[in-house]
Amino acid sequence: MSRIAVVGAGYMGGGIAQAFALAGHDVTLADSSAEVAEKAVERLVAEGEKYAADGLFPDGAGAVLAQRLHAAPDAAAAVADAWYVTEAVFERIDVKHDVLRTICEAAPADAVIGTNTSAIPIAELAEAVTGPERFLGVHWMNPSYFVPCVEVIPTTRTDAAVVERVADLLREAGKQPTVVADTPGFVANRLQFALYKECTRMVEEGAATPAQIDEVVRNSFGFRLPFFGPFLISDIAGLDVYRASMATLERDLGERLAVPQALTDQVEAGRLGLKSGEGFFPHGPEDAERLRRYRDAGYAWLAALRAQLDAEG
Ligand SMILES: NC(=O)c1ccc[n+]([C@@H]2O[C@H](COP(=O)([O-])OP(=O)(O)OC[C@H]3O[C@@H](n4cnc5c(N)ncnc54)[C@H](O)[C@@H]3O)[C@@H](O)[C@H]2O)c1
Numbered sequence: 001m002s003r004i005a006v007v008g009a010g011y012m013g014g015g016i017a018q019a020f021a022l023a024g025h026d027v028t029l030a031d032s033s034a035e036v037a038e039k040a041v042e043r044l045v046a047e048g049e050k051y052a053a054d055g056l057f058p059d060g061a062g063a064v065l066a067q068r069l070h071a072a073p074d075a076a077a078a079v080a081d082a083w084y085v086t087e088a089v090f091e092r093i094d095v096k097h098d099v100l101r102t103i104c105e106a107a108p109a110d111a112v113i114g115t116n117t118s119a120i121p122i123a124e125l126a127e128a129v130t131g132p133e134r135f136l137g138v139h140w141m142n143p144s145y146f147v148p149c150v151e152v153i154p155t156t157r158t159d160a161a162v163v164e165r166v167a168d169l170l171r172e173a174g175k176q177p178t179v180v181a182d183t184p185g186f187v188a189n190r191l192q193f194a195l196y197k198e199c200t201r202m203v204e205e206g207a208a209t210p211a212q213i214d215e216v217v218r219n220s221f222g223f224r225l226p227f228f229g230p231f232l233i234s235d236i237a238g239l240d241v242y243r244a245s246m247a248t249l250e251r252d253l254g255e256r257l258a259v260p261q262a263l264t265d266q267v268e269a270g271r272l273g274l275k276s277g278e279g280f281f282p283h284g285p286e287d288a289e290r291l292r293r294y295r296d297a298g299y300a301w302l303a304a305l306r307a308q309l310d311a312e313g
Helices: 011-022 034-053 061-068 075-079 093-106 122-126 160-172 188-205 210-219 230-237 239-253 261-268 287-312
Strands: 003-007 026-030 069-071 084-087 112-115 135-140 149-154 176-179
Touching (some): 003 093, 011 026, 011 061, 011 069, 011 135, 034 069, 075 093, 084 093, 093 122, 160 176, 188 210
Parallel strands (some): 026 069, 112 135, 149 176
């Protein structure tokens, strides 16, 4: 299959390279030197062998990775015949700008270029790219092989066909691409850090310890999140119920946790979620039973899986 290049063979670049190689692509890796890239390939192959032995990667993953991962002497050599390049170097705009300039000079003029930045605006990174219509954010989560989501982040200048091509590439590698806007933290990190900020605030106020917070989160709403996102959870709970609870938080904690206007609008329009047939999503008559079955099966499996993993230590 077609050739992919990854510049920055650290934690994320290495994982992305494994995911593409196990999906059938030849992947060339570059880092700060040929030696670092070679060491990275050795590490990724050894990890593949171990993960396959543990049943976490497909059988024979080590051999597949040894065949399909290639170390390049530098970034220019890695990208010379690539149709898709992703950079996963340090999260510093100056370093990323330098690397993107090198990639643009050395890669084919029509190569698609992605950045794995966690939070730098894609439009700011695009300033270093020649042909910005071929450039976009392609933000993997860690560990790349296992976590389904990849945020695909076009700028206003990215070609729509490029977005589709990258989304297809990711789907073929078993990922779940979601196209999102180029806003601070995109979706995943903005939400993750908003929660983290409130957690640390509770600790600072003495309201809870880190251990108490982690225990409650993983055993409460965190237990639901593998199956439902926050909006579907609110539709299931009832938007009127949500509004009433949030009103108390607003009274006691202020503007930061005020009832959102979008929630008030839904309730005032009579859209209360599952029980009224519409909330943030439309719900057909069979949805309640279907969601209940999905929820119960999911929760039972998750509880059993956790019990097994805890028993194994
Ligand atoms: N670690 C995570 O959980 C995570 C998750 C999503 C996105 N990201 C993003 O992925 C990117 C990489 O993060 P990481 O955790 O893999 O970091 P890392 O430190 O493990 O890897 C970065 C690699 O880039 C290499 N590098 C640095 N400058 C270079 C250059 N000029 N040319 C070639 N290689 C160079 C380094 O030697 C290193 O191997 C960052 O933008 C980070 O924000 C990280």
